[in-house]
Amino acid sequence: SQKIEQNSEALNIQEGKTATLTCNYTNYSPAYLQWYRQDPGRGPVFLLLIRENEKEKRKERLKVTFDTTLKQSLFHITASQPADSATYLCALPRNQGGKLIFGQGTELSVKP
Amino acid sequence: SQTIHQWPATLVQPVGSPLSLECTVEGTSNPNLYWYRQAAGRGLQLLFYSVGIGQISSEVPQNLSASRPQDRQFILSSKKLLLSDSGFYLCAWNSDRVYGYTFGSGTRLTVV
Numbered sequence: 605s606q607k608i609e610q611n612s613e614a615l616n617i618q619e620g621k622t623a624t625l626t627c628n629y630t631n632y633s634p635a636y637l638q639w640y641r642q643d644p645g646r647g648p649v650f651l652l653l654i655r656e657n658e659k660e661k662r663k664e665r666l667k668v669t670f671d672t673t674l675k676q677s678l679f680h681i682t683a684s685q686p687a688d689s690a691t692y693l694c695a696l697p698r699n700q701g702g703k704l705i706f707g708q709g710t711e712l713s714v715k716p
Numbered sequence: 717s718q719t720i721h722q723w724p725a726t727l728v729q730p731v732g733s734p735l736s737l738e739c740t741v742e743g744t745s746n747p748n749l750y751w752y753r754q755a756a757g758r759g760l761q762l763l764f765y766s767v768g769i770g771q772i773s774s775e776v777p778q779n780l781s782a783s784r785p786q787d788r789q790f791i792l793s794s795k796k797l798l799l800s801d802s803g804f805y806l807c808a809w810n811s812d813r814v815y816g817y818t819f820g821s822g823t824r825l826t827v828v
Binding site for chain 2: 636638640645646647648649650653693695703704705706707708709
């Protein structure tokens, strides 16, 4: 069955460092992958989409890589700030129908 | 610009009572609409999606149902709530041109 795995353990880093979050998937051949940010008690907010033919995508301090051979995406936040503290979700379209399936998310905590 | 409204924000309902959650989208036409549920500390589970008025696809067999009476209105219902229906319910939309999902602010449902 199709599976998405994100680190269930919270990631704690110091302000100014680069945060790296991992998303692994199995039994998928996604045409694209998306990353979302979710704050407590709020709905997820779309951050980035990367397509299967793109190795890397950047948006301000965010960088996403997509390795279809390893079946993995890495999400980087450079020069992290306490305001970046949140849960980050990766999402993939299902093989049939394209509806998004979400990983369980990784909680990021940036300490000042 | 497009906006999505979801209400109520919180709801406490007794077991066996009915449920109606409403979601409306503004600023776009013919959106794809989705209902997700998020249990505490868990990922998002797709419940229903709709690609047009009256077109509803169910993802998970359960005592919930969905309806789309108008192009930009999506309703989640239940005739008799169960304790296991407790969770954070999120409505979302996207389109064939906008792949990223825009989520509503969510409804925290507690069944007691």
